[in-house]
Amino acid sequence: MDNKVNEPRVTVEEVSGVIEAAPGTTIYEALRDAALSGFKSIVVEGSKATVTWLKRS
C-alpha cells in the first residue's frame, strides 16, 4: 500500500513585476532609475520589463 499522503499546503508560487516606462521615458532609463537588485530574471520587451523575484516551477 502506498502510504504517501498529499499534504495540502499554500505556497507563494511566484512574485513578479512589470515595469512600464512612462511616456517620454525609455525602458532603459526606467530600469536605470529602478536600480534593481535581488531578482531572479528580467525580460525586456518594448517599453516594458518583467522582473521575476520568485518562481517555484
Add this chain to the structure above:
Amino acid sequence: MANVNMTQGLKVVGDRASGVAGAGGAMAGMSVDDNASFTATDTNAGSTGGAPAHFQGNALDSTPTGPAAATPYVVSHVMTLTTGQYNTFVVKRIGLHNSNAPGAATNTLMFGIDGLALTKQSTFSLVITFKLSYS
C-alpha cells in the same frame, strides 16, 4: 530573499475553505514598504522592524479570477503602483492583504516576500503579480 506564509494568512485560508464562523476576508490588497524582512508571526507591516519608513497599500486591480482546476491550483493577485506612487523609495517587501485598503498597522497581512530592492521612480509604473499556489 524569502517568501513568508504568515500564520494569520494560513488561518484565514483554512477558515474560509472550511466555512468556519467569523472567517477573515479574502485577499483584496497589496502593499510595498522598505522594512528589511517579514516573520511568520507578523500580523501587520510593522510587526517586524516597526512601522516602515515608507509604505504604500493599494487595493488589487481587480477581483482575482480562478483558472481551471489543476494541481497545483494557482491564483494570481495583481496590484499597480502608479507613476505617482511611492516615488524615490525602495521596495524591499511586498505584502498580500485581506483588505482593499491595507495600512502599515492594519492586521491584514496574509503572505509576503522580502529581500527585494527596487527604487520606485516617477519614470515608470510597476504592476506586481503575487501568485498563491494551493496543492
